[in-house]
Amino acid sequence: MPYDNNNIFAKILRGEIPCDKVYENEHVLAFNDIGPQAPTHVLVIPKGEYVSQDDFTNNASDAEIAALWRAVGYIARDVLDLADAGYRTIQNTGPDGGQEVPHFHVHICGGKRLGRMIPE
Ligand code: AMP
Numbered sequence: 001m002p003y004d005n006n007n008i009f010a011k012i013l014r015g016e017i018p019c020d021k022v023y024e025n026e027h028v029l030a031f032n033d034i035g036p037q038a039p040t041h042v043l044v045i046p047k048g049e050y051v052s053q054d055d056f057t058n059n060a061s062d063a064e065i066a067a068l069w070r071a072v073g074y075i076a077r078d079v080l081d082l083a084d085a086g087y088r089t090i091q092n093t094g095p096d097g098g099q100e101v102p103h104f105h106v107h108i109c110g111g112k113r114l115g116r117m118i119p120e
Contacts, residue, residue: 001102002051003051003102003103005049007103008101008103009105010103012029013029023044025067027064029047030044030045030071031043038111038114039110039112040087040108040110040111041107041109042108043106043107044071044105045105045106046060046104048060049103050103050104051103051104052104054093055104056068072089082108082111086110088107088108088110088114088117089106089109090107091104
């Protein structure tokens with residue numbers, strides 16, 4: 001699946017639509033999810049053009065991959081203060097994974113007991 005430059009997160013990265021920014025560095029941008037499914041629900045995205053986790057882990061550089069996961073940990077611990085209580089990261093991939101936005105993103109969800117990982 002080729003990268004779609006018109007996806008909503010590409011528009012956020014270009015500054016064409018706003019986001020509620022939580023953190024940014026050279027490689028990543030993090031912002032609050034517009035439809036939060038937990039008291040804290042933040043999305044962390046790479047600035048590079050990757051469709052999904054599959055695309056990212058196969059095609060991103062080691063530096064981009066390290067930066068993304070370092071940022072996820074930093075944001076959860078130092079920005080959102082979730083490390084002690086715990087939290088969940090989710091990466092939906094493709095149709096069966098329920099991915100809606102075709103730019104790779106990590107959900108950080110927390111702020112309450114989240115229950116079963118996959119509802120029956
Ligand atoms: P996924 O189903 O894993 O692709 O998740 C996409 C997420 O993006 C959903 O949780 C949406 O609520 C969120 N989302 C969609 N548009 C925006 C936006 N403009 N700003 C912030 N979050 C968004």
